[in-house]
Amino acid sequence: MPILVVGSVAFDSIKTPFGERDRVLGGSATHFSVAASFFTEVRVVAVVGDDFGPEEEAVFREREVDISDLERVPGQSFVWKGEYGYDLNVAHTLDTQLNVFADFRPKLSARARATPYVFLGNIQPTLQVEVRKQVSAKLVAADTMDYWIEKAPAELREMLKVVDVLIINDSEARELAGEANLIMAARRILTMGPTRLIVKRGEYGAAMFSDGSYFATPAYPLEKVFDPTGAGDSFAGGFMGYLAATNSSEEAAFRRAVIYGSVMASSHVEEFGCARTRRLTYDEINKRFRDLRSISHFEVAESPPFSRET
Amino acid sequence: MPILVVGSVAFDSIKTPFGERDRVLGGSATHFSVAASFFTEVRVVAVVGDDFGPEEEAVFREREVDISDLERVPGQSFVWKGEYGYDLNVAHTLDTQLNVFADFRPKLSARARATPYVFLGNIQPTLQVEVRKQVSAKLVAADTMDYWIEKAPAELREMLKVVDVLIINDSEARELAGEANLIMAARRILTMGPTRLIVKRGEYGAAMFSDGSYFATPAYPLEKVFDPTGAGDSFAGGFMGYLAATNSSEEAAFRRAVIYGSVMASSHVEEFGCARTRRLTYDEINKRFRDLRSISHFEVAESPPFSRET
Numbered sequence: 001m002p003i004l005v006v007g008s009v010a011f012d013s014i015k016t017p018f019g020e021r022d023r024v025l026g027g028s029a030t031h032f033s034v035a036a037s038f039f040t041e042v043r044v045v046a047v048v049g050d051d052f053g054p055e056e057e058a059v060f061r062e063r064e065v066d067i068s069d070l071e072r073v074p075g076q077s078f079v080w081k082g083e084y085g086y087d088l089n090v091a092h093t094l095d096t097q098l099n100v101f102a103d104f105r106p107k108l109s110a111r112a113r114a115t116p117y118v119f120l121g122n123i124q125p126t127l128q129v130e131v132r133k134q135v136s137a138k139l140v141a142a143d144t145m146d147y148w149i150e151k152a153p154a155e156l157r158e159m160l161k162v163v164d165v166l167i168i169n170d171s172e173a174r175e176l177a178g179e180a181n182l183i184m185a186a187r188r189i190l191t192m193g194p195t196r197l198i199v200k201r202g203e204y205g206a207a208m209f210s211d212g213s214y215f216a217t218p219a220y221p222l223e224k225v226f227d228p229t230g231a232g233d234s235f236a237g238g239f240m241g242y243l244a245a246t247n248s249s250e251e252a253a254f255r256r257a258v259i260y261g262s263v264m265a266s267s268h269v270e271e272f273g274c275a276r277t278r279r280l281t282y283d284e285i286n287k288r289f290r291d292l293r294s295i296s297h298f299e300v301a302e303s304p305p306f307s308r309e310t
Numbered sequence: 311m312p313i314l315v316v317g318s319v320a321f322d323s324i325k326t327p328f329g330e331r332d333r334v335l336g337g338s339a340t341h342f343s344v345a346a347s348f349f350t351e352v353r354v355v356a357v358v359g360d361d362f363g364p365e366e367e368a369v370f371r372e373r374e375v376d377i378s379d380l381e382r383v384p385g386q387s388f389v390w391k392g393e394y395g396y397d398l399n400v401a402h403t404l405d406t407q408l409n410v411f412a413d414f415r416p417k418l419s420a421r422a423r424a425t426p427y428v429f430l431g432n433i434q435p436t437l438q439v440e441v442r443k444q445v446s447a448k449l450v451a452a453d454t455m456d457y458w459i460e461k462a463p464a465e466l467r468e469m470l471k472v473v474d475v476l477i478i479n480d481s482e483a484r485e486l487a488g489e490a491n492l493i494m495a496a497r498r499i500l501t502m503g504p505t506r507l508i509v510k511r512g513e514y515g516a517a518m519f520s521d522g523s524y525f526a527t528p529a530y531p532l533e534k535v536f537d538p539t540g541a542g543d544s545f546a547g548g549f550m551g552y553l554a555a556t557n558s559s560e561e562a563a564f565r566r567a568v569i570y571g572s573v574m575a576s577s578h579v580e581e582f583g584c585a586r587t588r589r590l591t592y593d594e595i596n597k598r599f600r601d602l603r604s605i606s607h608f609e610v611a612e613s614p615p616f617s618r619e620t
Contacts, residue, residue, distance in 0.1 A: 205526075216606060217606065258608075286617075299562060301556075
């Protein structure tokens with residue numbers, strides 16, 4: 001089954017303790033698409049300016065991502081400048097120029113509207129709701145961020161009512177629920193609309209909550225995180241990509257989807273932008289999947305449950 | 311196989327967002343012993359003052375912990391006063407009175423010296439080395455803390471050379487190695503002496519590193535953490551207790567030991583001091599063990615490894 005993603009396509013200027021790069025192709029729709037394209041057909045709804053040229057287009061084309069709904073308007077594309085310190089979990093935004101993204105109103109073709117799996121990347125919640133209303137999807141997942149939790153809480157609540165899966169990070173989950181304990185926070189968020197909540201915890205892995213089920217995985221162990229920009233979107237791409245490819249709504253499929261999300265994010269952060277993800281092979285992806293299983297695997301002892309008396 | 315633990319027996323005055331208690335029986339040797347006693351015979355080497363009375367003794371006796379090497383001297387026992395905010399990972403020490411603990415020099419009986427499993431609780435590294443030299447154990451594990459990493463780095467390095475397993479928390483591992491990335495930090499610590507490193511990550515679970523093997527588990531999900539004091543020692547108690555009980559040095563046994571450690575710590579924090587741990591049943595312990603397996607379990611799909619092309 002194909003996936004529709006709505007989000008941003010941007011030029012990122014990124015500085016980390018390990019180097020810097022200017023005008024790297026980024027944005028939630030880009031990172032998501034590249035990751036998800038390893039699993040299924042992806043269609044992108046986003047907006048770019050005149051500076052989006054053949055070189056940028058090639059990133060989508062080489063991954064066979066459908067960009068026929070990518071709107072091109074006069075002006076400059078979205079620009080983000082950011083810096084990371086040694087705590088790579090925290091991005092410090094130096095500059096944001098919305099440019100053509102400021103007036104973005106997603107326009108969906110008939111083909112886009114009929115896509116069964118939809119990912120609403122981190123954009124204004126009212127736009128996410130507008131897109132949601134135009135599609136009759138089997139599964140809709142969304143991301144958001146602290147900015148919308150703080151600046152547009154009412155609009156965000158409306159968005160939550162119309163999505164199936166919310167994919168956010170640890171601190172966002174606590175902030176959204178107004179609850180320091182993550183398990184309590186998750187329980188509260190599941191009353192707001194989504195039937196599943198995926199919490200991304202960076203180097204600590206990921207957790208998935210639904211009514212009656214809880215799943216958690218450690219992260220793939222990395223000796224070097226080069227650039228965390230887009231890791232969350234890459235996770236969402238692997239997660240949704242696997243679900244769409246298998247078209248299953250079984251708990252077991254959702255669990256494997258979390259692992260594929262973790263795998264894609266773990267590779268993504270090893271180079272600037274989506275450079276590493278673009279070069280991934282299925283062997284590499286499936287090896288990390290199996291590695292994550294080995295890392296977290298243990299058996300209940302063959303003997304009866306432990307007791308000192310027995 | 312029995313376990314010997316060397317550490318502190320203290321009276322803790324604790325304030326958390328959920329309540330406060332004065333003079334609760336605590337200390338590393340206490341928390342460790344109570345947890346480990348569910349798995350095997352435990353012998354305690356520590357020092358207490360005149361204020362250690364029948365009520366405190368009963369905590370050890372009811373768990374059949376051997377306190378014949380518990381030294382009693384005139385004066386007051388170790389007193390710790392601390393407070394936790396909503397971030398329950400960080401204890402704020404309000405007052406520390408070493409009292410009789412200031413002159414503690416562990417004295418081991420012949421029986422103590424012959425114990426095959428030894429846990430060196432968080433005390434001065436030179437004392438840990440002194441104890442290590444007196445035992446001819448099969449397996450020696452140790453804990454330490456940021457205070458010793460900063461104040462006694464040379465002594466700590468000597469201690470690391472003579473232990474098999476180091477059990478510390480996440481921030482301590484990074485500080486000890488002088489390395490922000492935990493995977494790199496662990497690799498460096500494994501060159502300092504221990505052949506295994508266990509990293510406790512609070513609500514994010516635990517990780518185990520050894521040459522050529524990595525294991526990680528999420529934490530048991532808790533909706534309320536009441537008092538984290540002693541959680542690390544309770545983890546060590548479950549970990550060492552299981553290892554000693556099974557007397558195995560297989561990777562699979564070490565992994566199950568990490569899970570039993572996680573289980574004991576998860577119960578420990580649900581009430582003040584070791585009140586909850588004291589009342590645990592084997593059914594409760596084994597249920598959480600199985601729950602942790604369900605939480606982290608996923609299967610590689612029956613189909614061949616995923617590839618969009620196939």
